[in-house]
Amino acid sequence: MLRHPLLDQPYQPTLQAWIACFTGYHMPEALDAELSRYDPNDPDDREQLIRRFCLAREDLRENFRHRQQRVLALQAAVADTHYDFDKVWEPPEDDYEDPQWPSRWPERVIDSRDFFQRLLRAARELWHDDLVRADLPSLKQCQEIAERDHGSRDWLFSVDNPEAWKALFGLAATPYELDTPGPQLHGERLHLALSGELPRQLLPASWNSPQGPGHCRFMLDIQGISELTMSGTRFDGPMRTQLTRLNPGYYVRLKIGFDCVIECVALSVSIADVEGR
Known part of the structure; x- marks a missing residue:
């Protein structure tokens, strides 16, 4: 069974993990300024945010099998026509402090499903070798x-x-x-x-x-x-x-x-x- 890279438990990826790079309780000023250059509701900016932040900034503690599981979870959500992607952006209900949003971003992301559909296409493209390797025979x-x-x-x-x-x-x-x-x-x-x-x-x-x-x-x-x-x-x-x-x-x-x-x-x-x- 695939284990979490940091915790002693099975790895169960969530969609919130994909956008964790856009939020934080103490976001550095430099990161806030960089993210604020983009509008998540602009189609071209969405592609830049996905490729430069969601996918390009690798966590070295994750391997190709973790990536495969992340893509499979995202793929299942996109295939579900009733999945509410707007909720992915909402902070957890049991948090006492809301995570910080980039200061110049709009209050909400419009058409969240489009964002995650783009994310899935880009992940399949940029992580192609990892996904193929995860499917190799044992x-x-x-x-x-x-x-x-x-x-x-x-x-x-x-x-x-x-x-x-x-x-x-x-x-x-x-x-x-x-x-x-x-x-x-x-x-x-x-x-x-x-x-x-x-x-x-x-x-x-x-x-x-x-x-x-x-x-x-x-x-x-x-x-x-x-x-x-x-x-x-x-x-x-x-x-x-x-x-x-x-x-x-x-x-x-x-x-x-x-x-x-x-x-x-x-x-x-x-x-x-x-x-x-």
């Missing part, structure tokens, strides 16, 4: 994929943007086992530096002499990880890769060294910084 579902449906040895040609590899090595040279000094995990992103020999039988026929590169180096970049598990004691050494396209997304299984296994579900997998010698 790691358990990917582990149950039949072996015949997994990727082949030519996994390099299934990743996003393999042009850098093709430009240097063509399509005939595909290393099966590469070496890595170990993965680098940065939040929801995994980097691996890979290098290894290209078996001579896989080299293009035009490379009849030592002139053609027989060794490769490049970076494997896995981004938008929705779920990841790691096991083992040594994360450096020879690596074998199993890459399965999910459309969208990927299921990646990396076996490194003697006993290390990394499995993840991610939005994209790409290669970069390709070198040959």
Whole structure:
């Protein structure tokens, strides 16, 4: 169950959370002045308020699954033709002090439903990658994929943007086992530096002499990880890769060294910084 980013309880987003950036009990003067430049009843200003405040100012304590739940709650309200959006702007009845409204804003927001409809469209656009990632299959579902449906040895040609590899090595040279000094995990992103020999039988026929590169180096970049598990004691050494396209997304299984296994579900997998010698 998804937990609240600050409280030890299930996460249940409200529509009031979307507009919390417009209210406060002690609103800083600078924020009041900035918000007062806009009229929430003007269509163009609404778009600016939504994109610059409701969506662009990220709370780093929330992840992509929190965003998905916020959008689903908003989507359900917009789909309800009887939902009273005017009440969203009203302060809670049990508050002893009303939150501060931008000083030069009108007393009420006209056609609140239009505001939240615009908000839903913008959220689907600007948070597109997060929403897609939240809908990726679970790691358990990917582990149950039949072996015949997994990727082949030519996994390099299934990743996003393999042009850098093709430009240097063509399509005939595909290393099966590469070496890595170990993965680098940065939040929801995994980097691996890979290098290894290209078996001579896989080299293009035009490379009849030592002139053609027989060794490769490049970076494997896995981004938008929705779920990841790691096991083992040594994360450096020879690596074998199993890459399965999910459309969208990927299921990646990396076996490194003697006993290390990394499995993840991610939005994209790409290669970069390709070198040959």
